[in-house]
Amino acid sequence: MADKLSAVKGMNDILPPDSARWEWVEGKVRALMARYAYRNIRTPIVEPTALFVRGLGEVTDIVEKEMYSFEDSMNGDRLTLRPEATAGIVRAMVEHNALYNGPLRIWTIGPMFRHERPQKGRYRQFHQLDVEALDYAGPDVDAELILMCRALWRDLGLAEGSDVRLEINSLGQADERQAHRAALIAHFEAHADQLDEDARRRLHSNPLRILDSKNPAMQALVEAAPRLMDFLGEASLAHFGAVREVLDAAGLAYRVNPRLVRGMDYYNLTVFEWVTDRLGSQGTVCGGGRYDGLIEQLGGKPAPAVGWGLGLERLMLLLEAAGIGAPADAPDAYAVVPDAQARLPAMAAIEALRAAGVSVAMHAGGGSMKSQFKKADASGARFALVFGADELAAGEVTVKSLRDGSGAQQRRPLAAPAEWAATLQSQA
Ligand code: ATP
Ligand code: MG
Numbered sequence: 001m002a003d004k005l006s007a008v009k010g011m012n013d014i015l016p017p018d019s020a021r022w023e024w025v026e027g028k029v030r031a032l033m034a035r036y037a038y039r040n041i042r043t044p045i046v047e048p049t050a051l052f053v054r055g056l057g058e059v060t061d062i063v064e065k066e067m068y069s070f071e072d073s074m075n076g077d078r079l080t081l082r083p084e085a086t087a088g089i090v091r092a093m094v095e096h097n098a099l100y101n102g103p104l105r106i107w108t109i110g111p112m113f114r115h116e117r118p119q120k121g122r123y124r125q126f127h128q129l130d131v132e133a134l135d136y137a138g139p140d141v142d143a144e145l146i147l148m149c150r151a152l153w154r155d156l157g158l159a160e161g162s163d164v165r166l167e168i169n170s171l172g173q174a175d176e177r178q179a180h181r182a183a184l185i186a187h188f189e190a191h192a193d194q195l196d197e198d199a200r201r202r203l204h205s206n207p208l209r210i211l212d213s214k215n216p217a218m219q220a221l222v223e224a225a226p227r228l229m230d231f232l233g234e235a236s237l238a239h240f241g242a243v244r245e246v247l248d249a250a251g252l253a254y255r256v257n258p259r260l261v262r263g264m265d266y267y268n269l270t271v272f273e274w275v276t277d278r279l280g281s282q283g284t285v286c287g288g289g290r291y292d293g294l295i296e297q298l299g300g301k302p303a304p305a306v307g308w309g310l311g312l313e314r315l316m317l318l319l320e321a322a323g324i325g326a327p328a329d330a331p332d333a334y335a336v337v338p339d340a341q342a343r344l345p346a347m348a349a350i351e352a353l354r355a356a357g358v359s360v361a362m363h364a365g366g367g368s369m370k371s372q373f374k375k376a377d378a379s380g381a382r383f384a385l386v387f388g389a390d391e392l393a394a395g396e397v398t399v400k401s402l403r404d405g406s407g408a409q410q411r412r413p414l415a416a417p418a419e420w421a422a423t424l425q426s427q428a
Contacts, residue, residue: 010124020329021316028155029129033107036148041106043088049078055087055298057265059206066114081113085130086307093134094300103135121282121314132307139239142270142306143246149274149286150252157324166254168272170240172232180231181207187225194221211261227258239269266291278321279314286310330380331361332424336372337387346387349417356421383424
């Protein structure tokens with residue numbers, strides 16, 4: 001036998017039955033987006049490296065050490081597997097002049113790539129649901145995006161408080177961050193001996209990023225750092241206040257976390273994260289914020305924007321931890337075809353049932369009636385359709401109930417499957 005090959009470390013296969021949870025969540029997401037009138041967009045997984053360097057900022061974890069970048073061996077172009085969705089979406093909007101006819105509210109789902117140390121909730125290929133509102137200045141849209149997350153938790157059966165909590169902050173505007181930055185550098189310089197290597201390197205290039213440090217040894221120093229909130233002017237505070245007002249009116253509890261800075265440089269004003277205590281140190285399920293400068297920075301006409309990204313692997317782990325299972329991905333019916341003679345009429349009837357919306361797993365590959373019934377049982381189907389010789393001679397099929405313990409069975413006419421198809425479908 002040839003050697004087996006393995007997937008790339010940190011990149012996962014999603015197989016049945018786990019994939020049922022993914023499909024269930026994706027279905028909920030699609031319905032949610034339709035209710036909020038957000039439209040779908042799909043952009044390439046590979047983008048020019050320069051897009052992320054320019055968009056995310058040179059001194060960020062992602063650009064410094066997490067990107068899968070490579071040279072196109074055909075033409076030498078510098079390319080990167082997208083580590084996040086926003087930069088590519090903005091690139092597409094600018095390239096296609098998509099905001100020409102007015103603002104856009106859009107969403108996408110897909111794989112992202114970051115070269116991190118794989119662990120529970122942290123992978124090298126992972127998936128994000130990403131939602132963006134482009135050319136909206138807020139603060140109403142900022143709040144709408146946050147409320148949309150809450151609606152998703154509710155649709156999935158997750159509880160605010162015990163499963164997910166909201167943290168918000170304001171990063172103000174560039175000049176406010178500049179004043180804060182000077183105070184921050186002074187604070188960290190005064191305690192230079194306590195800085196780790198990352199922090200020392202970032203002290204003068206991007207000190208705000210030090211606040212995002214995950215090093216436990218740095219937490220006390222970070223905690224004591226000057227707060228950006230204290231440097232915000234009237235307009236920034238008013239924006240933040242207006243977002244909070246909507247959340248308060250909607251009865252949504254949150255914590256203002258002055259240390260919440262997010263991992264990309266493009267954010268300003270509103271930033272937020274939905275966190276959970278159920279996933280250890282990979283506790284951020286969803287994060288987002290406003291990025292009013294990014295569209296212009298990537299060559300577009302200046303336009304404000306706001307969005308969020310949600311890690312689907314972490315959401316799946318959270319659902320599992322909260323004991324929320326997807327509905328079983330069992331077919332409505334399993335077709336038992338004991339007689340080779342029955343194949344043609346059976347397959348014609350099965351096709352007709354499927355066309356009428358019934359989910360039918362067809363037994364394939366022969367075997368005794370008994371072994372086929374075993375498979376029917378294992379499939380989780382609620383009914384067995386028995387295409388036996390007796391039935392066929394009478395122009396009928398036996399429908400046998402498999403799940404309610406009654407074992408009840410009925411003969412149905414083969415000629416008109418659409419007339420009784422509905423009796424096979426679950427009420428859900
Ligand atoms: P973290 O602080 O956990 O590294 P992040 O701030 O880098 O997260 P974002 O860039 O904001 O994450 O991405 C949005 C969401 O995508 C995160 O909240 C998380 O749920 C998910 N995510 C980010 N990186 C990974 C990863 N390597 N594996 C799985 N999910 C991830
Ligand atoms: Mg990260």
